[in-house]
Amino acid sequence: MFNRITFLLIVLFSSLGFSQNYSIEGVVKDEKDLGIAYANIVLEDAQNPTLLLGTTTNEKGFFKFDDLKPKVYKLTISFLGFNSFSTKIKLTGNVDFKTIILKKTEEALDEVVVTAKRPTVKRLVDRIVFDVENSTLSNSNVLDVLRHTPGVIVRDGSISVKNTPPVVYINDRRVHLSTDEVQQLLEATPANNIKSIEVITNPPAKYDAEGGAILNIETSKNIVVGYHGSIFGNYNQGFQFPKFSLGTSHFFKSKKLSAYINYNVSPRKDFRNNLEVINFIENNNIESSWNTDFKRERESDNQNITGTLNYDFNDRNSINFTVNTLIAPRENSRTRVNSLTEIFGATQALDSTFRTFNNLVSEKFNLAFSLGYIHKFERDGEQLSIDLHHTDYDFSEFQNVDTGYFLPGASSSFRDNRFQTFSSQEIKLMTGQIDYKLPSEDGSTFEAGIKAVSINSDNILDQFNFENGIREQDLGNSDVFIYDEKNFAGYVSYEKDWEHWSLKAGLRVEVTETDGESLSTNATNTNDYTNLFPSFYLLNRLDNEDEIYFSYNRRIYRPRYRELNPFRYFLNDNTFITGDPRLLPEIDDSFILGYTINDIFTFEFYYRYERNPTLELPIQDNDNRLLKYVFTNIDHNESYGLDFTTYTGITKDWNLYVLSSLFFYENNFFAVGTNNELQSNERWSIYANVVNYFSFLKDNSLTADIGVDYISSIFIGPSDISERLGVDINLNKTFWNNRASLNIGIRDLFNTRNFTNTTRYLNQDWFVNSNLENRLFVLGFNYKFGNYRLNTKSKSIDLNERDRLEKE
Numbered sequence: 001m002f003n004r005i006t007f008l009l010i011v012l013f014s015s016l017g018f019s020q021n022y023s024i025e026g027v028v029k030d031e032k033d034l035g036i037a038y039a040n041i042v043l044e045d046a047q048n049p050t051l052l053l054g055t056t057t058n059e060k061g062f063f064k065f066d067d068l069k070p071k072v073y074k075l076t077i078s079f080l081g082f083n084s085f086s087t088k089i090k091l092t093g094n095v096d097f098k099t100i101i102l103k104k105t106e107e108a109l110d111e112v113v114v115t116a117k118r119p120t121v122k123r124l125v126d127r128i129v130f131d132v133e134n135s136t137l138s139n140s141n142v143l144d145v146l147r148h149t150p151g152v153i154v155r156d157g158s159i160s161v162k163n164t165p166p167v168v169y170i171n172d173r174r175v176h177l178s179t180d181e182v183q184q185l186l187e188a189t190p191a192n193n194i195k196s197i198e199v200i201t202n203p204p205a206k207y208d209a210e211g212g213a214i215l216n217i218e219t220s221k222n223i224v225v226g227y228h229g230s231i232f233g234n235y236n237q238g239f240q241f242p243k244f245s246l247g248t249s250h251f252f253k254s255k256k257l258s259a260y261i262n263y264n265v266s267p268r269k270d271f272r273n274n275l276e277v278i279n280f281i282e283n284n285n286i287e288s289s290w291n292t293d294f295k296r297e298r299e300s301d302n303q304n305i306t307g308t309l310n311y312d313f314n315d316r317n318s319i320n321f322t323v324n325t326l327i328a329p330r331e332n333s334r335t336r337v338n339s340l341t342e343i344f345g346a347t348q349a350l351d352s353t354f355r356t357f358n359n360l361v362s363e364k365f366n367l368a369f370s371l372g373y374i375h376k377f378e379r380d381g382e383q384l385s386i387d388l389h390h391t392d393y394d395f396s397e398f399q400n401v402d403t404g405y406f407l408p409g410a411s412s413s414f415r416d417n418r419f420q421t422f423s424s425q426e427i428k429l430m431t432g433q434i435d436y437k438l439p440s441e442d443g444s445t446f447e448a449g450i451k452a453v454s455i456n457s458d459n460i461l462d463q464f465n466f467e468n469g470i471r472e473q474d475l476g477n478s479d480v481f482i483y484d485e486k487n488f489a490g491y492v493s494y495e496k497d498w499e500h501w502s503l504k505a506g507l508r509v510e511v512t513e514t515d516g517e518s519l520s521t522n523a524t525n526t527n528d529y530t531n532l533f534p535s536f537y538l539l540n541r542l543d544n545e546d547e548i549y550f551s552y553n554r555r556i557y558r559p560r561y562r563e564l565n566p567f568r569y570f571l572n573d574n575t576f577i578t579g580d581p582r583l584l585p586e587i588d589d590s591f592i593l594g595y596t597i598n599d600i601f602t603f604e605f606y607y608r609y610e611r612n613p614t615l616e617l618p619i620q621d622n623d624n625r626l627l628k629y630v631f632t633n634i635d636h637n638e639s640y641g642l643d644f645t646t647y648t649g650i651t652k653d654w655n656l657y658v659l660s661s662l663f664f665y666e667n668n669f670f671a672v673g674t675n676n677e678l679q680s681n682e683r684w685s686i687y688a689n690v691v692n693y694f695s696f697l698k699d700n701s702l703t704a705d706i707g708v709d710y711i712s713s714i715f716i717g718p719s720d721i722s723e724r725l726g727v728d729i730n731l732n733k734t735f736w737n738n739r740a741s742l743n744i745g746i747r748d749l750f751n752t753r754n755f756t757n758t759t760r761y762l763n764q765d766w767f768v769n770s771n772l773e774n775r776l777f778v779l780g781f782n783y784k785f786g787n788y789r790l791n792t793k794s795k796s797i798d799l800n801e802r803d804r805l806e807k808e
Contacts, residue, residue, distance in 0.1 A: 024089065025064035026097030028057050028077055035061025036102060039079040045071065056226070067315055077102065121150055121647045123547065123596055125495070125502035126537045127200040132191060133220060141234065141245075141780075142194060142217065143187040147707070147728075148657060148691050150602075150645045151199050152215070159183065161201060162606060162643075162661075164212030164588075171219055171308075173322060173370055173387070174208065181326050181366060185304050189262065190232045190782060193249055195220045201606075202535060202553030202590055205491040205506025206435065206447060209533040209556045212588070219260070227252045228786030235780070236268075236747075238773030241297075243268035247304075251786075261307040267332065272296045272772050279765035280622045286765075288351075288625070289344040294337070301332030316376040321369075328364040335360040339572070354405045356572045362397035381439040391429035398422050403573050417573055418466040419474070427561065428456045444496035447506075453487040461567040479520040481565050481581070485558075486513045493535075500541045508533040510556070516581040518566055525581040531556060547596040557586035559614050563631040575627040577616075584633050586613045601646045610637040615717045617672055618759055620766055634669035634717060635678060653700075655693040662686050667715050674762050681715035701734045718764065722756040730778070740783045748774040 024043065028036045041063045043053040057063045070091050078084040082102040089095060122129045130149045147154045151161055159166060159182075168175045168182050175182055198216040200207070207214055229250040236243040247264025274294040279286045303326070310320040337358035343351045368391045376383045399421045404413035435449035459481040463474040493506035509532055516525045533556070539549040565579040588611070594604040612633045619628040641663025649655045666682040691707040707728045714721050730745030753774040759766040 021067045021069055022091050022094045023064060023066045023068060024073070024075065024091070024095045024097075025062070026100050028061040028063065028079075028085075028100050028102060030082070030102060030104060035059070036079050036082070037061060039063075039077055039082075039102070041065075042076045042078075043068075044074040044076065121645075123539075123549075123599075123602070125497075125504050125539045125549070126202065126204050126551065127198045127216075130197045130199065131195070132197065133195045141187055142189045142191050143183060144730075145191045145194065145197065146186065146215070148705075149197050149199060149215075150647065150657070150659060151201065151213075151643070153687060153689070153711075159215075161199065161213035161215070162590075162608070162641075164608075166213040166215045167208070167211035169207075169214055169216040170324075172216060173372075173389075175324065175368075181302075185306075185324075185326065187245065187266070189264070189304075189306075190230065190247070190249060193219050193260075193262070202537070202551045202592060203555070204504060204535050204537070205493045205508040205533065206449065208451075209489070209508055209510055209531070209554070210558060212555060212557075226786065228784065230782060230784045232264075232782040233780065234778065237777040238271065239775065240271035240773055241269035243270070243776075256312045258310045259308065261305070263303075263305050265301065265303045267301040268299075270298045270300075270773060272298075272770065274771070275769040277767045278620055278627065280620065280625060281763040281765060282622060284763075285346065287346050287622075289348065290341050291344070292339055292341040294339040297336045299332055299334045300328060303327045303329075318374050320372045320374075322372070323370075324368040326364065326366040328362070330361055330363040333362045333364070335362075337571075350408045352405060352407055354403055354573075356401065356403045358399060358401045358572065360397060360399040362395070365392070365394045367392045379439065381437065381445070383437050385435045385437075387431075387433045387435075389429070389431040389433075391427070393425070393427040393429070395426075396422070396424040401570070401572055419570065419573075420464045420471070421570065422460075422462045422464075423567075423569065424460045425561065426458045428454075430454045442496070443498070444494065447491075447493040447495070449491055451487075451489045453485075453489075455483075455485040455487075457483040457485075457561045459483070459561070459565050459567070461565075461569065463570070475520075477568055477570075479518055479567055481567065482517045482519070483561060483564055483581075484515045487511070500543075502537075502539040502541075504535075504537040506535045508535070512558070512585075516564055518581070523581075527582075527584075529585070531585075531587065545598060547594075547599075549592075549594050549596075551590075551592045553590050555588045555590065557588070557614065559583040559585065559631070563614055563616075574625060575629075577629040577631075579631045583614055583631065584612045586633075587611045600648045602644070604643040604645075605640070606643065607640040608638070610639075613637050615669065617669065617717060618719065618764075618766060619672060620764055622763055630672055632670070632672055634667070636668050638666045638668075640664055653695040657689075657691040657693070659689045660686070661688075665715060667717050669717050671762055671764075674764070677762070679718065679761050681718065681720070683713065683715050685712045685714045687711045701738075703732045705730050718759050718761055720758040720760075722758075724753050724755050725750075726753045726774070739785070741781065743778070743780045745778045747776045747778055751775040 028039045030036055035057070037057055037059045039057045039061070041055045041057065043065055053065055055063055055065070068091055073089045073091060074086065075089055076084060076086045077100060079102060082104050085100055085102060120131045122131065128150055132145055143154065146152050146159060152166075153160045168186075175185070195218045198214075198218065200214040200216060203214045227250070229248065231248045233244070233246040243266070245264060245266040247262060249262040250260070252259045272295075274292070276290075276292040276294060278290045278292075280288040280290070305323065305325045308320060308322045310318060312318045335358070337356070339356045340353065341356075342353050345351050368389070370387060370389045372385060372387045374383055374385045401419050401421075403417045405415040405417075406413050431451065431453045433449060433451040435447065438446045440446070461477070461479055463477045464471050465474050466472070487510060489508060489510040491506060491508035493504065495504040496502070509530065511530045512528065514527045517523070533554045535551075535553045537549070537551045539547060541547050563579045564581045564583060566581055568576045568578045570576040588608055590606065590608045592604055592606045594602060596602045613636070614631060615634050617630050617632050617634070619630055620626070621628060641661055643659070643661045645659045647655070647657050662684070663686075664682065664684050666680065668678060668680045671677045671679050687710070689707065689709040691705055694704045694706075696702040696704070708726070710723070710725045712723045726747075727749040728745065728747045729749060730743055732741060732743040734741045751774060754771050757768040757770065
């Protein structure tokens with residue numbers, strides 16, 4: 001590969017003196033021979049419509065494109081209230097249009113002003129592209145858009161694709177945030193900056209083998225010189241507490257420099273009420289029952305700053321810088337837990353009660369920075385990219401736990417217990433990646449790359465007990481755990497399109513070295529392994545415009561850092577969480593066979609086998625009356641199912657999205673803490689999501705969507721999760737020629753998304769009834785300013801022209 005790159009560089013530089021680039025210029029005027037200032041000019045590669053150049057006319061109506069390669073272009077000129085001008089140019093020399101006259105027409109007004117359109121779905125060989133730009137979803141936040149994205153399920157504070165959590169990328173760059181942090185970031189990010197969402201169920205070799213499916217969020221490219229921005233906010237009211245979000249986004253573009261920055265803050269309080277029943281069993285008889293009323297109030301005030309800076313040295317070389325930060329200050333990051341437990345004997349007579357108060361404060365800084373360089377070679381599409389990334393994660397928390405024990409009917413405790421816990425985690429993540437892409441004249445594309453990752457995680461836990469009011473450190477439950485990981489990867493990928501076939505195949509190899517050390521026990525765990533990750537995609541376009549496709553992919557899930565920590569982190573006197581530094585990575589093999597009818601209806605059969613998955617296993621210690629949450633490898637999981645999706649129009653003003661999934665999920669786990677016997681749970685389940693999109697008024701400025709989702713009961717390891725049903729209603733109205741929008745709605749209208757969790761096997765008997773703030777009254781707004789309309793119009797032209805070309 002090095003020789004190939006060297007040869008291409010030599011050819012490139014030696015040909016600079018022989019190749020010649022040209023220009024296109026002209027003056028845009030109206031029928032009165034007056035120059036039209038700030039008209040939109042879009043220059044499109046006729047062979048590759050995704051390659052765009054954009055500018056606007058100056059005060060006198062003049063425009064010019066310099067340094068253009070000799071090829072066929074399509075030039076489109078538009079301005080509000082005028083008919084668009086469009087022509088093809090075979091560029092073999094400098095072109096001067098002199099004067100281009102735009103004719104004024106009333107009919108053109110509605111064509112140029114952007115009105116909300118329904119989202120569109122396009123299937124490529126290895127992904128689904130959900131186009132939401134200028135759609136009815138543009139005035140939502142990104143998390144709401146994901147709720148309507150084909151194949152994506154958002155529920156219970158989590159995002160999943162085919163029953164696995166996806167990895168989130170933004171513009172092909174991985175977001176190095178935790179699952180909760182990613183969801184908070186997406187909920188606080190406006191969707192009016194989003195072009196499309198790519199759902200990659202079986203990611204190709206270019207992407208990290210870590211994780212399941214990939215959600216790649218593509219942001220809009222501001223191709224018009226100038227500035228525009230927006231302010232946005234939303235208010236959610238639950239039955240207990242309100243939640244807020246407020247932010248602003250800003251775009252700027254000059255000839256060589258473009259910049260984007262987004263800031264948002266989301267102060268909120270969340271309430272959860274769990275009713276728990278635990279039966280402690282001895283000799284197949286219930287000897288004691290604990291009934292707990294658990295109330296938790298969680299306060300947060302996360303602040304996100306995301307930004308990008310891109311500078312084009314010339315048409316072939318550019319550099320970009322990206323920052324993504326999340327800050328959760330200590331002053332507003334608090335959790336308060338108040339729980340009352342009643343203890344009953346074998347005869348169900350009340351023996352005693354205990355009440356626990358847990359007050360916790362935390363602080364988090366997650367700072368991520370990326371630096372990228374792209375070099376484009378002489379051949380169209382050939383490029384070399386270099387990316388460097390650094391994440392600095394700093395988290396700390398302090399909890400104070402007080403418990404009082406009472407006899408039946410007593411108002412004063414017969415025993416009190418108090419302990420405090422301080423924990424912290426510092427993570428340094430550094431990555432470097434080089435990617436090379438080489439297209440061929442026969443329509444095929446070769447890609448290759450290498451990547452190196454270094455991770456250092458320092459974890460501290462100090463627990464303090466109180467004896468006679470004196471605070472003493474519990475050395476038996478205090479520790480420092482140091483974890484280091486290095487990962488080296490390389491990949492090759494080949495892609496080719498024919499008239500009726502598309503193929504993409506790749507192979508990725510990853511070498512991983514891990515080292516975990518506990519300073520208090522002087523124990524060290526090392527784990528070195530090498531894995532191959534093949535990927536294969538094949539799509540056939542039939543003569544009747546239907547499509548059939550098949551894909552295979554292997555993925556890996558490495559244990560999270562908190563899952564490796566061997567600490568016992570006590571939540572109260574009787575409940576703790578602990579990890580295992582000996583955890584193995586999970587390896588998944590996934591197969592998908594799909595069929596799409598008329599580009600509207602899609603049926604997918606999938607099969608997935610998971611080896612050594614990590615699970616937070618709830619365990620009750622019947623002898624010591626302890627409740628444990630233990631991270632452990634379970635034996636394997638197996639799932640398969642049939643998915644159906646459609647995105648179609650019913651009438652002119654009514655569109656329908658349907659996702660249904662009938663799937664079988666088998667969980668095989670060891671009964672840790674009992675007899676280590678292999679246990680199995682299995683069940684057929686169904687998930688369904690139906691969303692109706694309605695447009696009202698002549699200009700479609702009033703839209704509504706009504707969604708219903710349902711999931712039947714499902715096993716997750718040993719736990720049986722009950723069925724859930726939800727209904728969401730949202731209305732959106734745009735004002736002032738699409739400059740402002742206001743939305744109002746209700747999420748979980750009938751408050752039916754709460755669920756129960758039942759764990760019953762061998763001597764384990766644990767039941768939890770969860771009550772969360774699922775029903776929310778939602779109010780949001782968005783206001784755009786600057787020359788956003790110029791950008792929007794050029795985008796509309798781009799989308800409309802590409803849609804038309806595809807139909808041809």
